[in-house]
Amino acid sequence: MNLAPALDWILDSTVKGLPPAAGATRLSDIGARKWNLLKGDLPLPAAVIERDALHHNSKWMRGFLELTKVGFSPHGKTTMAPQLFDLQLRDGAWAITVATMHQLKICRAFGIGRVLMANQLTGRLEIDAVLDELASDPAFDFYCLIDSLEGVALLRDAAARRKIGRPLQLLLEGGVAGGRTGARTLDQALTVARAVGEAGPLLALRGVEGFEGLIGGDTPQEQDSKVAAFIDFLVAIARACADENLFAPGPVILTAGGSAFFDLAATRLHNELGGRETQVIIRSGCYLTHDSKSYRELVERLIERLPAARKLGDGLKAALFVWAYVQSRPEPGKVIATMGKRDVGFDVTLPVLDRWYRANLHTAPQPASTLSGEHKVTGLNDQHAHIEVPDDSPLQVGDRLCFGVSHPCTTFDRWQLIYEVDAAMNVVGGIRTYF
Amino acid sequence: MNLAPALDWILDSTVKGLPPAAGATRLSDIGARKWNLLKGDLPLPAAVIERDALHHNSKWMRGFLELTKVGFSPHGKTTMAPQLFDLQLRDGAWAITVATMHQLKICRAFGIGRVLMANQLTGRLEIDAVLDELASDPAFDFYCLIDSLEGVALLRDAAARRKIGRPLQLLLEGGVAGGRTGARTLDQALTVARAVGEAGPLLALRGVEGFEGLIGGDTPQEQDSKVAAFIDFLVAIARACADENLFAPGPVILTAGGSAFFDLAATRLHNELGGRETQVIIRSGCYLTHDSKSYRELVERLIERLPAARKLGDGLKAALFVWAYVQSRPEPGKVIATMGKRDVGFDVTLPVLDRWYRANLHTAPQPASTLSGEHKVTGLNDQHAHIEVPDDSPLQVGDRLCFGVSHPCTTFDRWQLIYEVDAAMNVVGGIRTYF
Numbered sequence: 059m060n061l062a063p064a065l066d067w068i069l070d071s072t073v074k075g076l077p078p079a080a081g082a083t084r085l086s087d088i089g090a091r092k093w094n095l096l097k098g099d100l101p102l103p104a105a106v107i108e109r110d111a112l113h114h115n116s117k118w119m120r121g122f123l124e125l126t127k128v129g130f131s132p133h134g135k136t137t138m139a140p141q142l143f144d145l146q147l148r149d150g151a152w153a154i155t156v157a158t159m160h161q162l163k164i165c166r167a168f169g170i171g172r173v174l175m176a177n178q179l180t181g182r183l184e185i186d187a188v189l190d191e192l193a194s195d196p197a198f199d200f201y202c203l204i205d206s207l208e209g210v211a212l213l214r215d216a217a218a219r220r221k222i223g224r225p226l227q228l229l230l231e232g233g234v235a236g237g238r239t240g241a242r243t244l245d246q247a248l249t250v251a252r253a254v255g256e257a258g259p260l261l262a263l264r265g266v267e268g269f270e271g272l273i274g275g276d277t278p279q280e281q282d283s284k285v286a287a288f289i290d291f292l293v294a295i296a297r298a299c300a301d302e303n304l305f306a307p308g309p310v311i312l313t314a315g316g317s318a319f320f321d322l323a324a325t326r327l328h329n330e331l332g333g334r335e336t337q338v339i340i341r342s343g344c345y346l347t348h349d350s351k352s353y354r355e356l357v358e359r360l361i362e363r364l365p366a367a368r369k370l371g372d373g374l375k376a377a378l379f380v381w382a383y384v385q386s387r388p389e390p391g392k393v394i395a396t397m398g399k400r401d402v403g404f405d406v407t408l409p410v411l412d413r414w415y416r417a418n419l420h421t422a423p424q425p426a427s428t429l430s431g432e433h434k435v436t437g438l439n440d441q442h443a444h445i446e447v448p449d450d451s452p453l454q455v456g457d458r459l460c461f462g463v464s465h466p467c468t469t470f471d472r473w474q475l476i477y478e479v480d481a482a483m484n485v486v487g488g489i490r491t492y493f
Numbered sequence: 494m495n496l497a498p499a500l501d502w503i504l505d506s507t508v509k510g511l512p513p514a515a516g517a518t519r520l521s522d523i524g525a526r527k528w529n530l531l532k533g534d535l536p537l538p539a540a541v542i543e544r545d546a547l548h549h550n551s552k553w554m555r556g557f558l559e560l561t562k563v564g565f566s567p568h569g570k571t572t573m574a575p576q577l578f579d580l581q582l583r584d585g586a587w588a589i590t591v592a593t594m595h596q597l598k599i600c601r602a603f604g605i606g607r608v609l610m611a612n613q614l615t616g617r618l619e620i621d622a623v624l625d626e627l628a629s630d631p632a633f634d635f636y637c638l639i640d641s642l643e644g645v646a647l648l649r650d651a652a653a654r655r656k657i658g659r660p661l662q663l664l665l666e667g668g669v670a671g672g673r674t675g676a677r678t679l680d681q682a683l684t685v686a687r688a689v690g691e692a693g694p695l696l697a698l699r700g701v702e703g704f705e706g707l708i709g710g711d712t713p714q715e716q717d718s719k720v721a722a723f724i725d726f727l728v729a730i731a732r733a734c735a736d737e738n739l740f741a742p743g744p745v746i747l748t749a750g751g752s753a754f755f756d757l758a759a760t761r762l763h764n765e766l767g768g769r770e771t772q773v774i775i776r777s778g779c780y781l782t783h784d785s786k787s788y789r790e791l792v793e794r795l796i797e798r799l800p801a802a803r804k805l806g807d808g809l810k811a812a813l814f815v816w817a818y819v820q821s822r823p824e825p826g827k828v829i830a831t832m833g834k835r836d837v838g839f840d841v842t843l844p845v846l847d848r849w850y851r852a853n854l855h856t857a858p859q860p861a862s863t864l865s866g867e868h869k870v871t872g873l874n875d876q877h878a879h880i881e882v883p884d885d886s887p888l889q890v891g892d893r894l895c896f897g898v899s900h901p902c903t904t905f906d907r908w909q910l911i912y913e914v915d916a917a918m919n920v921v922g923g924i925r926t927y928f
Contacts, residue, residue, distance in 0.1 A: 063507070072498070072602055072927050074595045078622035101594055101618050135835075135875055157876040158831070159536055160509045167507055177876065178820040180831060180891060182533050187513035205821055208890035238877055239821040239829050272874070385613040386640055386674040394674050396593070396615060400570075400906055400928065405834055439707070440570055440902050441592040441612065442673055455643035456615060467875050471835055471907070472928075492507050493835065493907075 059144045060169040064490045075104050075475045088477070088488035095381060095458075095483040096415060096423070102458065103382045103397040105473045107347060107489060109480055111377035112145075115346050120149050121370040126324035131155045131174045131313070133343030136467045138491045139476070140168040142346060153199070155341045159184040164492045166191060166198075174313070175202035176267060176341060178209055178231075178239060185216040193222040201311070203267055205231040205240050210253040210261065217260035225262035228254055229311060230299065232268040232292045234284075240268060247295045251304045263304050265311025265337075266296040270319050278359055285319045289326040300331040308335075315340030318356035321364040343467070347378035350462020352406040378466050378476075379412060382443065384457040390449035393433075395459050398441040402461060403468030408435040411445065413460040414453065423460055423483070429453075435461070494579045495604040499925045510539050510910045523912070523923035530816060530893075530918040531850060531858070537893065538817045538832040540908045542782060542924060544915055546812035547580075550781050555584050556805040561759035566590045566609045566748070568778030571902045573926045574911070575603040577781060588634070590776045594619040599927045601626060601633075609748070610637035611702060611776060613644055613666075613674060620651040628657040636746070638702055640666040640675050645688040645696065652695035660697035663689055664746060665734065667703040667727045669719075675703060682730045686739045698739050700746025700772075701731040705754050713794055720754045724761040735766040743770075750775030753791040756799040778902070782813035785897020787841040813901050813911075814847060817878065819892040825884035828868075830894050833876040837896060838903030843870040846880065848895040849888065858895055858918070864888075870896070 065086040069076050076083065077093065077100060093099035095106065123130050131153040132146045138161065143154050153172035156162050159181075165173050179185050179202045192198055204210060217226050230251050233240020241247035254263045270288050275281030296312055299305055310331055315323030320340040327338040344353050357374050361367045382397035402409045411433045413423035426433055431448030438444070443461070447453060463469040470476070471493040478487040500521040504511050511518065512528065512535060528534035530541065558565050566588040567581045573596065578589050588607035591597050594616075600608050614620050614637045627633055639645060652661050665686050668675020676682035682701075689698045705723050710716030731747055734740055745766055750758030755775040762773040779788050792809050796802045817832035837844045846868045848858035861868055866883030873879070878896070882888060898904040905911070906928045913922035 070602075071598045074928065077618065078594065078598060079625070098617050101622075102616055159513065163506045163513060167505075177831075178890075180818040180820045181537055183512065183536050187536075190514070205823060206890050209821075212891060233823055235824065236827075237823075238874065238879065239823055242823060383615040385615045386644075388640060388668055388672075388674055388677060389670065392671075396612075399840055399903060404840070439673065444673065455613075455641050456647060468834060493509065 059140065059147060061141060061144055063167055064140050067490055069475060073475055075101065075473060075477070077101060085488045085490055089486045091485065093485040095477070095479060095485070096417070098417065100477065100485070103380055103401045105378070105380050105401070105469065105476045106479045107476055108377045108379065109478050109486060111375040112346065114372065115348055115374050115377060116145055116149050118370050118374055119345050122367060123150065125366060125370065128324045128338040128340055131339050131341050132346070133176065133316070133341050134161055134165065136343030137346065137470050138164065138493050139470070139489050140164065140492070141489050143168065143170065146346065152339060155343070159187055162188065171197055172199040174339070175200070176269065178203050178205060180209070180212065182216065185213060186220060189216060189220040189222050189226065192224065192226070193220070201227045201229055201264060203231040203239070204228045204250060204254060205233065207250060207253050210250060210257060214257040214260050225259050225306065227262050227264045229265045229267040229313065230254070230263060230295060232266060232295050234273060234288055237272055238269065244295060244298055248298055248302070251299045252302070255304045258306070262306035263299065264306055264308065265313065266292050266299065268292040268314045269316060270314055270323065271316035282322070282363065285322050286326060289314055289322055293327060293329045296331055300334050305334065309337040310334045311337050311339060313339040313341060315342060317342040317344035317353055318360065321360045321367070325364070345374055347466045348374040348376050349378065349464055349466050350376040350410050350412060351464035353465070376462050378463055378469060380409065380461045380463065380469065382459055382461065384453050384455050384459060387454060391447060393445040393447050393451070393453050395443040395445060396441070397443045397461065399438045400440055401472050402438070403463055403465050404438050405468050406465040408438065409443070409461040409463050410435060411459060412462040415458040415460070494575065494582060496576060496579055498602055499575050502925055504910060508910055510536065510908060510912070512536060520923045520925055524921045526920065528920040530912070530914060530920065531852070533852065535912065535920070538815055538836040540813070540815050540836070540904065540911045541914045542911055543812045543814065544913050544921060546810040547781065549807065550783055550809050550812060551580055551584050553805050553809055554780050557802060558585065560801060560805065563759045563773040563775055566774050566776050567781070568611065568751070568776050569596055569600065571778030572781065572905050573599065573928050574905070574924050575599065575927070576924050578603070578605065581781065587774060590778070594622055597623065606632055607634040609774070610635070611704065613638050613640060615644070615647065617651065620648060621655060624651060624655040624657050624661065627659065627661070628655070636662045636664055636699060638666040638674070639663045639685055639689060640668065642685060642688050645685060645692060649692040649695050660694050660741065662697050662699040664700045664702040664748065665689070665698060665730060667701060667730050669708060669723055672707055673704065679730060679733055683733055683737070686734045687737070690739045693741065697741035698734065699741055699743065700748065701727050701734065703727045703749045704751060705749055705758065706751035717757070717798065720757050721761060724749055724757055728762060728764045731766055735769050740769065744772040745769045746772050746774060748774040748776060750777060752777040752779035752788055753795065756795045756802070760799070780809055782901045783809040783811050784813065784899055784901050785811040785845050785847060786899035788900070811897050813898055813904060815844065815896045815898065815904065817894055817896065819888050819890050819894060822889060826882060828880040828882050828886070828888050830878040830880060831876070832878045832896065834873045835875055836907050837873070838898055838900050839873050840903050841900040843873065844896040844898050845870060846894060847897040850893040850895070
């Protein structure tokens with residue numbers, strides 16, 4: 059990868075999170091500025107990634123992939139941070155997954171050679187852009203999803219127009235009733251697969267894909283069993299396609315596994331496909347920073363399902379946090395902080411108070427668990443957080459609060475600049491996102 | 494204003510929404526590229542502002558201000574688009590309102606001379622940055638909120654350290670029990686006001702502020718009457734401060750009025766303050782693009798409350814939309830579109846389908862109301878929208894869908910580039926946001 063477009067980015071006073079007196083600052087120089095969050099060198103709110111937890115998670119996933127013998131194409135949409143893609147590729151990722159043409163363009167701008175678009179490619183402009191990219195770089199390896207005959211026709215017509223000399227590689231998407239995209243039945247899937255086969259050599263069916271992350275259940279056990287059944291359905295689609303010899307040459311790619319159930323994908327996609335070589339790819343995007351609530355709970359369940367993962371040591375650790383000030387304590391039981399919908403995700407659950415710090419009193423951030431009584435984020439406005447606290451909570455105007463997030467994707471997309479910090483909250487680098 | 498930093502922005506392939514083959518493009522040149530959304534010149538999803546509606550709303554607000562004889566400081570946090578601030582200032586805005594130091598820095602980078610920070614200023618770094626800005630430009634006029642003795646101490650100490658030679662101008666914030674920031678009682682408010690008075694000439698109390706937009710009620714009538722009572726409470730605070738002669742010289746500023754109740758602020762803040770000259774300022778940020786759901790309903794109520802506003806002609810019109818493709822019709826009753834949480838707000842209600850368009854069939858977008866049966870957005874994932882449709886809906890893969898938003902603030906912040914389009918969906922310009 060070529061990280062220069064990110065590292066050479068010159069930040070100015072229009073970038074949220076940069077100290078107001080910093081002046082024009084190259085991203086790669088941020089670590090040398092000796093800023094420290096606790097010393098008040100950063101304006102708040104500020105988003106930080108804790109380096110130790112980040113590298114722990116990176117190592118944990120390497121171990122998981124070795125344990126389960128699967129390939130990895132982490133979903134780039136989570137972070138949209140080429141510097142983190144680079145870490146993931148160095149950790150052995152086979153490709154980076156994207157959801158949109160914009161995200162693909164970011165990967166290509168940074169020299170990523172293999173991209174899995176875990177999505178349909180629909181617009182003519184978008185299809186042509188992908189074909190042009192494939193034409194311009196014979197080494198570029200690209201896959202996208204297909205789930206309808208209309209989609210096959212759009213891609214086939216574009217490929218016929220563009221004549222790039224090699225097939226557009228497709229993964230047949232399986233879905234669930236009431237779910238998102240993807241063929242609902244084996245018959246529907248095979249109908250699409252046959253149409254792809256007929257559109258050869260313009261199109262090539264290279265595998266089967268599914269996303270299990272939206273499957274619900276009344277209990278965790280029911281959810282797990284529905285997810286397992288869905289992954290088995292993907293294998294059944296692949297087996298039927300193999301039986302009809304609908305796959306193009308090369309290993310058959312079998313891919314599923316978002317950030318909550320990648321164990322089930324890793325263990326159940328491994329299957330016999332009538333002698334065809336297979337390549338199992340999981341796609342978690344959230345493992346790298348993990349979170350403090352929704353994925354924390356989901357990954358605890360994952361490790362219960364796959365006790366062998368305990369061999370990898372401590373599980374994933376939350377690495378992404380947003381810091382803010384207490385700006386008002388307007389009632390004894392209420393604290394208002396300088397962080398809102400513009401700064402932190404709220405789509406799965408609200409953020410959670412993780413630590414607090416008072417200058418001139420503390421030498422290090424104090425865990426929220428040391429505050430007696432519950433301190434609970436009860437709401438966010440665009441630029442404010444509402445926190446319910448006990449009447450005798452010590453929090454006061456000027457205190458710094460550190461919030462853990464729930465669903466990292468929707469916190470990453472609120473920042474162009476995320477600070478990388480060490481355990482003492484020294485800024486050791488800056489990470490740029492491209493949303 | 495100096496719009497050069499926005500207009501001279503060179504967009505490249507890393508900017509979401511720019512056509513992939515556009516190459517490096519100066520923002521001010523976008524209108525000359527002759528792109529048309531319906532001809533497929535833009536990648537989707539794309540966010541657009543419809544010029545006619547924008548200018549209608551701009552004119553409507555000018556009329557409203559003339560009708561009610563109040564001043565205006567539109568909240569910049571809604572759009573964070575200096576090009577739109579410029580339109581608002583040309584429409585006679587007295588100041589631009591902001592919520593954070595970052596937003597203040599954006600205003601200053603574009604040469605805005607008067608800023609009302611409708612928020613507490615808490616961190617030492619942030620306070621010092623404001624004081625330095627005031628010191629560096631004697632013409633810069635700035636106001637921020639105060640609601641606690643701790644806040645007074647922080648500001649006073651910083652002003653004493655920085656010695657900028659003129660007072661930091663404060664507005665005393667009134668609040669409601671269970672609400673956000675702001676003094677809950679007249680006694681609390683007066684305690685803070687007296688502390689500001691004692692901190693003169695470092696600090697100067699210049700008025701009273703409140704935000705009524707979060708006040709709820711079991712019925713619209715109850716909500717309206719609570720909002721009215723709150724605005725009367727602000728006047729009572731101002732009267733008590735005037736009685737104690739706590740205001741610094743100059744007109745007393747009385748400001749409230751977000752995007753839902755600015756009529757009540759405009760009509761009830763006008764009051765006698767013991768002979769002191771007053772200046773009433775409302776602060777709506779959302780009127781300019783309005784929306785298709787939450788503010789549409791709230792502003793319909795506003796016009797019912799103030800029938801004189803009917804004289805201004807048609808009410809506010811929705812100007813902000815997000816376009817996406819149908820990418821899958823996986824079940825007869827379900828459409829999946831290429832737009833998700835990354836592209837459109839979902840914090841108040843989900844977006845609403847407004848129009849649809851099929852190339853080679855339609856000459857113009859067709860109102861969603863011409864589709865028989867309800868077409869309802871039922872959910873968003875990060876990059877997808879789920880739409881429930883009748884089984885016989887004509888929508889098919891490749892159709893373009895235009896969605897109206899609910900709460901513009903949380904759609905603006907998902908785009909750095911928003912296209913300005915005319916009625917035929919020709920791109921006539923680009924608007925840059927700074928979140």
